[in-house]
Amino acid sequence: MNISIDVKEKDTAIELTVSGEIDAYTAPKLRETLFPLSEENGVNMVVDLSGVSYMDSTGLGVFVGVFKNVRANDGQFKIVGLSERLQRLFEITGLADIININSQIEGGV
Amino acid sequence: MDFREMMESKYRELLENYIKEQSEQALYAGQKFSRKTIEQKISPEEIVSLHKSLLIEMYPDVPEKVINSFDILLEVMIGYGLAYREHQSLRHKQEELRSEMEIAANVQQTLLGTKVPVINGLDIGAISVPAKHMNGDYYHFVHDENNCISVAIADVIGKGIPAALCMSMIKYSMDSLPENRMGPSSILENLNRVVEQNVDPSMFITMFYGMYDPATNILSYASAGHEPGIYYNAEKKEFTELSARGLLLGVEKRTKYKEYKKEILPGDMVILMSDGVTECRTDEGFIERETLLGYINKYIHLSAQEIVNRIFKELEKLQHFQLRDDFTLIILKRDV
Numbered sequence: 001m002n003i004s005i006d007v008k009e010k011d012t013a014i015e016l017t018v019s020g021e022i023d024a025y026t027a028p029k030l031r032e033t034l035f036p037l038s039e040e041n042g043v044n045m046v047v048d049l050s051g052v053s054y055m056d057s058t059g060l061g062v063f064v065g066v067f068k069n070v071r072a073n074d075g076q077f078k079i080v081g082l083s084e085r086l087q088r089l090f091e092i093t094g095l096a097d098i099i100n101i102n103s104q105i106e107g108g109v
Numbered sequence: 110m111d112f113r114e115m116m117e118s119k120y121r122e123l124l125e126n127y128i129k130e131q132s133e134q135a136l137y138a139g140q141k142f143s144r145k146t147i148e149q150k151i152s153p154e155e156i157v158s159l160h161k162s163l164l165i166e167m168y169p170d171v172p173e174k175v176i177n178s179f180d181i182l183l184e185v186m187i188g189y190g191l192a193y194r195e196h197q198s199l200r201h202k203q204e205e206l207r208s209e210m211e212i213a214a215n216v217q218q219t220l221l222g223t224k225v226p227v228i229n230g231l232d233i234g235a236i237s238v239p240a241k242h243m244n245g246d247y248y249h250f251v252h253d254e255n256n257c258i259s260v261a262i263a264d265v266i267g268k269g270i271p272a273a274l275c276m277s278m279i280k281y282s283m284d285s286l287p288e289n290r291m292g293p294s295s296i297l298e299n300l301n302r303v304v305e306q307n308v309d310p311s312m313f314i315t316m317f318y319g320m321y322d323p324a325t326n327i328l329s330y331a332s333a334g335h336e337p338g339i340y341y342n343a344e345k346k347e348f349t350e351l352s353a354r355g356l357l358l359g360v361e362k363r364t365k366y367k368e369y370k371k372e373i374l375p376g377d378m379v380i381l382m383s384d385g386v387t388e389c390r391t392d393e394g395f396i397e398r399e400t401l402l403g404y405i406n407k408y409i410h411l412s413a414q415e416i417v418n419r420i421f422k423e424l425e426k427l428q429h430f431q432l433r434d435d436f437t438l439i440i441l442k443r444d445v
Contacts, residue, residue, distance in 0.1 A: 060266060060313075064313060064360055068360070092334060092335070092337060094355050094357060097354075
């Protein structure tokens, strides 16, 4: 079970591309990377999950925590590239109603 | 004779035998000897030192260089001896922790214990199995003075001890809610406030709360981000999702939960579960909802308790008896 997180800091936003599996073993790594970024004032974060093959509720917990941090710091947070299964996870948990999720990757044709 | 004296004569005998005939059997005796010395907590350096002194005694003409070389071996073995003793003490500590965990798991079982109510006209089955020692899933039944049956099923995001502790908190908040008839949505709204205030900001709880009134056969329910239940229509022999929208407990302070109603006809079933059921992963990927429905169909003629037991066995087998997540399954079946 592996995860890779690629961070690109651009002028307007921090883009994170996550691939692999997000579960109880890999979630701490995700949290370590995302939390410090989410605590910056006025941060604009975009997380691309199109390379994520599996995510359990532990991963969901990380994203909720990040979302709350970003909101508390007047920033913006967006998740893109959700697979059908992940989309369903966000819908069931009601998070789709509060977190900006977009199944299309921006910048595509 | 104490063990050390006996050890010396035994080792001398082993050494003599082996030097005389170099047989497999003599070597094997050495293996057996080491089991005994480990049991008696004899350190490796002690054996080296014994070897050295016996050698001097038995073969006085052994070159001094050879004898001296044992001092180096002895020094090296001291390090191994220390590591071994550390390992032993860790093993001991691990044993202690394990037995404490077992006690804690038992305490949790007792604290969170709920009785499946027995009521005319409704057959109820429930099973909950933790993936590790402590269960992060929770279910609770209430049979109130209006003869209504309430059922709550919850899952703490996160596993193990923190999840279990959190669950105990939920149980106590539920117990302290006023006894008068609160509907599922107001119960979730209350619990949401408790969780939002008290729990670590990245820990969340999903919960489905249902209340069945046997007088009207209406099930009222609400969901806080919980895995959707399944409704079985006996007349049409059809399964549909018991959909309910609502946010996880503990994310937003002022979350409102919508209440839904469903009439339960004779033979109909309501199936509730935790995500340990749907996130059951096999070698070929996740189990599909159809697989689960297939099992329900297969055992539908049995009692509610039998159905949940058999489904658990089937899914456990699919995962090679290694649960990845806590597993909870509840079936309410209206008698025909």
